[in-house]
Amino acid sequence: MISRACNARIALRAAVTSLLLLSGASLTFVPEPVRGETAAQAARKPVQPPMPYRLADGHPNWTGFWAPSPGMLEFNIGLGGVPAGAPLAAMVRPFSHFSALKSPYKEQLATAMREADAGKVMDPVAQCFPPGMPRMMGMVYGMELLQTPGQIAVTSEWQASSRRIWLNQSSHTPAEELDPTYAGESIGHWEGDTLVVDTIGIRGDVPLNYDSLPHSDKLHVVERFTETTPGKLTDEITIEDPDAFVAPWKEIETYRYRPDLRIREFVCLENNRNVGEHGEAVFDKK
Secondary structure (H helix, E strand, O other): OOOHHHHHHHHHHHHHHHHHHOOOOOOOOOOOOOOOOHHHHHHHHOOOOOOOEEEOOOOEOOOEEEEEEOOOHHHOOOOOOOOEEEEEHOOOOOOOOOOOEEEOHHHHHHHHHHHHHHOOOOOHHOOOOOOOOOOOHHHOOOOEEEOOOOOOEEEEHHHHHHEEEEEOOOOOOOOEEEEOOOEEEEEEEEOOOEEEEEEOOEEOOOOOOOOOEEEEEEEEEEEEEEEEEEEEEEEEEEEEOOOOEEEOOOEEEEEEEOOOOOOOOOOOOOOOOEOOOOOOOOOOOO
């Protein structure tokens, strides 16, 4: 016998599906991997774009799972130009090339790197804090995009980080009312088939890379998402911070559509050797 609670969940799911269909949104269902097929075999298949290729409003349909190239998924299965079994040094470290820093941020980075070399500090992400924006877009596993008429939800498997790109908001919340967060406030609009996203309100204590690259609370990020070829998505990220950097600088991240994969649960605190039994940071430099 099906319980009332189960019936309620089924009814809610049906109602949500109906609303999406009525709103013109297209649902993309991720197929199960073919039985007996390995990840490497699936990865060698030709890249396929999400289907349907366009939504009812004419914009590209990007709903589904996207893997960074190169990233951990592609590294492990030999994609993105990185052979399977290659040393980790072959992987690209996101946001490692940046504009010159101004004082006191230049000195802050130098101190952080000296302390890291001495084993005194560690990346806060290793303590299970969110990577924040824009660093989360340099993800190592993959992301799920869920596209609806009013917003695009981005969920990174890495640290289970998420953000919302609001498509029905024309301007940012006034600075005096904006509560800084790890992901910041992102508003987007379409320029043809390119999605332009403007993000502010990012916490000032969130480093931009693995080396504790700092920034101020005036950090401003502009992204241009473009599907350069069917199934290949590029995010051109421009980073501007007049207080911290001498000039704006860019980072380009590339992802490929992977209908054979789906997002997995990421629980950082499970078996994390960098967090002690009382929640303190433990960093054994070897």
